[in-house]
Amino acid sequence: MDNSTSWLPRVQLLMQQNRPALAVDELRRQLTRDPHEPVAHTLLALCLLDLDQPTEAQQEAELAIHLAPEYDLAFYALALAQHRQHRSKEALAAVNQALALDPTDADYYHLLGSLRLESNQWQAALQATSTGLTFDAEHAGLHSLRARALARQGRGAEAAQAAHEALGYGAESSGVQAQAGWVALETNRSHEALGHFQEALRLNPESEYARAGLVEALKARYWIYRTFMRFMYWTNSLSAGLRQGLFLGAWVVARFVRPLLPLYLAFAYFSWFSDVLFESLLRFNRYGRYALSEAQRRHSNHFLLLLGVAAVAGGAALALPTVAGLPSLCFVALGLLFPLVGTERLGHQPTQQARSRWAGWALAACGVLSVVLKLAGIGGGFTNLLFMAFLLGTLAYTWIFALR
The missing domain is CATH 1.20.120 (Four Helix Bundle (Hemerythrin (Met), subunit A))
Structure with missing residues (x-):
C-alpha cells in the first residue's frame, strides 16, 4: 500500500467502530506529517463533530475547502458543523455546494431535507428526501425524514408507512427509532411514540433528540396537553401567513364577542406556558423526573x-x-x-x-x-x-x- 494513504484504512475503521477520539489522534499524527492533506482535515472535522466540538470542526472543514475547493465531502462537513451551531443559512449554502459537486450522495440530501424541515418547509423537505431515495432506496435516514415531512403535512397514514419502511432498514439506529417516535407523536399515537423513544435511548443513552421526544411523549399522557399539541401540529402545517392570520383573527373575534375572551386568554396563556407547566408536573412522575x-x-x-x-x-x-x-x-x-x-x-x-x-x-x-x-x-x-x-x-x- 502507498505510504501516503496507509493511514486512511485505520482512520476509517476507527470511525466505523464509533471511536472518534482515537481517530482524531491518528488524524492529527498524519497532519503533522502532511498538513496539506484535505481528506485528513475533512475526516478530522467529522470526528470532531462526533465529539461535540463544532467550532473546531468548522475550522478543519474550512481548511480542507481551502486546500481542495472541489472536494464535496469538505463542504458537507462544513454544513454539518454550521448546522450543529444553529446557523441554518450558512449550512444550507454549504450543503447546496456539496450537492453541486456531487448531486448523487444520499447523505447530502438527508441534511438538505433536515434543514428544510427545521424551516417548516415541508414540501421542500419531502422533495429532498424523494430525490435522495432515487440514489439510495434503502437509506433509513431519508425514509425517516420523509415520514416526518408527511406527518407535518397531515398525511398520517403515509407517514406511518414511511416510518415503518425506515425501521425496516435501520431498526438498530437510535436516530431512526427517535424519528419513528416523533412521527407517532405527531400523528396522535403517544403510547407507541413512548416505546420508540425508550428503544432509541437504549441504543444511545446520550441521545438528546430521543430524550426530548421521551419528555414530549410523557407530557402527551395528559389529555389537555395532547389535545393542545394536536392543534399546534395542525397550525404548524399551515403557512406562516395563515398562522399569523389565524391567531390575529381569533384575537379580533374575542375582542368583539365578549364570551369568547376568557377562552382566548386561556388558550393564549396555555400556548406560552404548556411546555414548562407540564414539565413541572413531570417532576412528580417517577419516570418523568429522570427524563428531564x-x-x-x-x-x-x-x-x-x-x-x-x-x-x-x-x-x-x-x-x-x-x-x-x-x-x-x-x-x-x-x-x-x-x-x-x-x-x-x-x-x-x-x-x-x-x-x-x-x-x-x-x-x-x-x-x-x-x-x-x-x-x-x-x-x-x-x-x-x-x-x-x-x-x-x-x-x-x-x-x-x-x-x-
Whole structure:
C-alpha cells in the first residue's frame, strides 16, 4: 500500500467502530506529517463533530475547502458543523455546494431535507428526501425524514408507512427509532411514540433528540396537553401567513364577542406556558423526573419561583389591601413569565435568545423598581410611568415573539 494513504484504512475503521477520539489522534499524527492533506482535515472535522466540538470542526472543514475547493465531502462537513451551531443559512449554502459537486450522495440530501424541515418547509423537505431515495432506496435516514415531512403535512397514514419502511432498514439506529417516535407523536399515537423513544435511548443513552421526544411523549399522557399539541401540529402545517392570520383573527373575534375572551386568554396563556407547566408536573412522575434535562429542571425552578411570588403577592394583596405595591408585585411576577419562557424557547437561535434575555432584564428592571418604590411609599408619576412601561413592554414582547 502507498505510504501516503496507509493511514486512511485505520482512520476509517476507527470511525466505523464509533471511536472518534482515537481517530482524531491518528488524524492529527498524519497532519503533522502532511498538513496539506484535505481528506485528513475533512475526516478530522467529522470526528470532531462526533465529539461535540463544532467550532473546531468548522475550522478543519474550512481548511480542507481551502486546500481542495472541489472536494464535496469538505463542504458537507462544513454544513454539518454550521448546522450543529444553529446557523441554518450558512449550512444550507454549504450543503447546496456539496450537492453541486456531487448531486448523487444520499447523505447530502438527508441534511438538505433536515434543514428544510427545521424551516417548516415541508414540501421542500419531502422533495429532498424523494430525490435522495432515487440514489439510495434503502437509506433509513431519508425514509425517516420523509415520514416526518408527511406527518407535518397531515398525511398520517403515509407517514406511518414511511416510518415503518425506515425501521425496516435501520431498526438498530437510535436516530431512526427517535424519528419513528416523533412521527407517532405527531400523528396522535403517544403510547407507541413512548416505546420508540425508550428503544432509541437504549441504543444511545446520550441521545438528546430521543430524550426530548421521551419528555414530549410523557407530557402527551395528559389529555389537555395532547389535545393542545394536536392543534399546534395542525397550525404548524399551515403557512406562516395563515398562522399569523389565524391567531390575529381569533384575537379580533374575542375582542368583539365578549364570551369568547376568557377562552382566548386561556388558550393564549396555555400556548406560552404548556411546555414548562407540564414539565413541572413531570417532576412528580417517577419516570418523568429522570427524563428531564438539567436545563429543563432549572427552567422549571425559575417558572415555579415566579409563579409562587405571584400567588403569595396576590394572596397578600387580598388580605392586606392597604399595603401599596402588592398588586403590582403580583402583576410583575406574572408578566416576567413571558420573557422567561420566551428566552428559553430561543435556545436554538443564540442571537435572538440574547436579545430576548436583554429585553427580559429591561422589563424586570422597570417592574421591580416600580414595585420597590411603591412598597417604600414613593408613589407618583414616575413610579406609575415605570409600571406602565413594564406592562406595555410585556405586551409588546408577547406580540413580537408570537408574530416573529
